[in-house]
Amino acid sequence: MTTAPSMDDMLGAVDVVDPYPLWQSLLDGGPLVAPDGSFALLSSHEHCDAVLRSPGFSSDRRNSTRWQAVLAAMSEADRARLERQRSFLFLDPPDHTRLRRLVSKAFTPRTVERLVPLVEDLTTGMLDRAEDPLEVVGELAYPLPVTVISRMLGVPEQDHVRFAGWSEVLAKSLDDTLSAADAEEVRLRRRAVDDFRAYFTELCAQRRTNPQDDLLTALVEAEDDGDRLSTDELLSTAMLLLIAGHETTVNLIANGTLALLRDEQLRTQVAADPASAAGLVEEVLRLDPPVQMTMRIPLADVEVPGGRVHAGGTVVLLLAAAGRDPAQHADPLRLDVSRTTAHLALSAGPHYCLGAPLARLEARIALTALARRLVDPELVEPSYRPNRVLRGPERLVLAAGALRRN
Numbered sequence: 001m002t003t004a005p006s007m008d009d010m011l012g013a014v015d016v017v018d019p020y021p022l023w024q025s026l027l028d029g030g031p032l033v034a035p036d037g038s039f040a041l042l043s044s045h046e047h048c049d050a051v052l053r054s055p056g057f058s059s060d061r062r063n064s065t066r067w068q069a070v071l072a073a074m075s076e077a078d079r080a081r082l083e084r085q086r087s088f089l090f091l092d093p094p095d096h097t098r099l100r101r102l103v104s105k106a107f108t109p110r111t112v113e114r115l116v117p118l119v120e121d122l123t124t125g126m127l128d129r130a131e132d133p134l135e136v137v138g139e140l141a142y143p144l145p146v147t148v149i150s151r152m153l154g155v156p157e158q159d160h161v162r163f164a165g166w167s168e169v170l171a172k173s174l175d176d177t178l179s180a181a182d183a184e185e186v187r188l189r190r191r192a193v194d195d196f197r198a199y200f201t202e203l204c205a206q207r208r209t210n211p212q213d214d215l216l217t218a219l220v221e222a223e224d225d226g227d228r229l230s231t232d233e234l235l236s237t238a239m240l241l242l243i244a245g246h247e248t249t250v251n252l253i254a255n256g257t258l259a260l261l262r263d264e265q266l267r268t269q270v271a272a273d274p275a276s277a278a279g280l281v282e283e284v285l286r287l288d289p290p291v292q293m294t295m296r297i298p299l300a301d302v303e304v305p306g307g308r309v310h311a312g313g314t315v316v317l318l319l320a321a322a323g324r325d326p327a328q329h330a331d332p333l334r335l336d337v338s339r340t341t342a343h344l345a346l347s348a349g350p351h352y353c354l355g356a357p358l359a360r361l362e363a364r365i366a367l368t369a370l371a372r373r374l375v376d377p378e379l380v381e382p383s384y385r386p387n388r389v390l391r392g393p394e395r396l397v398l399a400a401g402a403l404r405r406n
């Protein structure tokens with residue numbers, strides 16, 4: 001007798017360098033639902049979109065049977081600590097709605113558009129100072145988003161480096177959707193969270209006595225209103241903005257760079273035409289998304305395409321597969337900067353990426369600058385991060401002389 005594969009069997013096989021053959025086979029094979037109703041893997045655009053928009057599915061891991069087992073194995077103190085750290089990415093309405101609303105003003109397309117001069121200056125400065133040979137991740141893709149979100153929050157320049165370290169450790173926790181972390185990883189994470197919270201507690205105290213025109217001051221003022229935001233919520237929100245807005249945008253810029261390296265005509269087009277640059281960003285999101293998958297938890301037993309999942313089960317939504325669904329995107333493997341079909345790389349429904357306008361703006365500016373400056377670039381050393389949820393290259397080294405000096 002053969003036993004049905006578990007979710008860990010299925011997703012444990014993900015190749016971080018090239019997960020696409022696996023996503024394609026799941027897309028071709030249709031939805032996959034465990035016979036015992038414990039999990040489902042959905043890959044089509046239509047199915048993923050429907051779950052993301054449905055109030056019957058939760059983002060709160062406390063509703064997950066799998067997660068409850070993880071919690072049960074923890075000490076009381078660790079459980080309390082996790083409870084304090086919960087960000088609104090992992091909450092349902094009404095708390096989700098209340099917390100998201102507090103920061104959403106800072107991320108509207110109009111507010112974000114005001115950052116254009118800053119992002120352009122930072123990009124130019126980073127490329128002017130870059131070493132030859134150029135390593136795109138370390139010199140541009142990594143520092144650009146962390147500098148922008150730090151400025152928005154109001155973190156002093158000299159501390160950005162510490163931010164990047166914490167963010168990298170914490171981003172790995174997203175991979176826990178798939179498997180438990182080892183003890184050393186858990187220890188590192190715990191330290192990153194403690195350091196992060198201590199750092200922000202101090203910074204918030206400074207803002208309280210000396211308010212500034214930044215996001216942290218806005219959050220502190222909301223906290224001072226009492227019932228709108230608790231101290232734990234304030235710290236979790238600051239941490240969410242840092243993590244959600246950092247690793248993901250790094251990967252978008254790096255994955256976009258790879259697309260530019262592969263196609264000289266695309267470089268010429270993007271260098272000359274802002275609409276093509278914006279189109280390239282959408283196509284990279286669709287074809288090589290920084291967030292490969294997300295998950296939801298059914299609040300009651302539910303029929304999904306392909307079978308039945310019980311309340312507390314895991315529904316994995318393969319956003320990266322959905323981007324290649326021929327039912328949604330004609331000729332899906334072709335990169336077409338004029339394509340207008342909607343993709344799910346930034347999610348859909350109530351948890352739709354809050355930072356989408358900022359991510360798009362940063363990537364558009366960074367990729368335009370690279371398209372204008374790269375001369376016969378040749379990739380000599382790509383390597384990928386060992387993360388199945390947040391996909392992107394760790395290093396992208398180009399052959400010497402690839403960057404035109406302005």
Ligand code: HEM
Pocket residue numbers: 059088089090100149240241242244245246248249252289290291294295344345346347348350351352353354355356358359
């Ligand atoms: C290319 C870059 C980015 C990608 C691919 C991305 C992707 C996503 C996705 C897929 C989600 C939803 C996850 C789910 O539904 O389970 C999300 C949520 C979120 N993102 Fe982004 N993101 C990016 C950049 C940013 C930036 C720059 C920020 C802010 C600085 C940001 C802040 C957030 C926040 C706060 C949420 C939670 C929204 C909610 O739960 O209501 N993201 N992002």
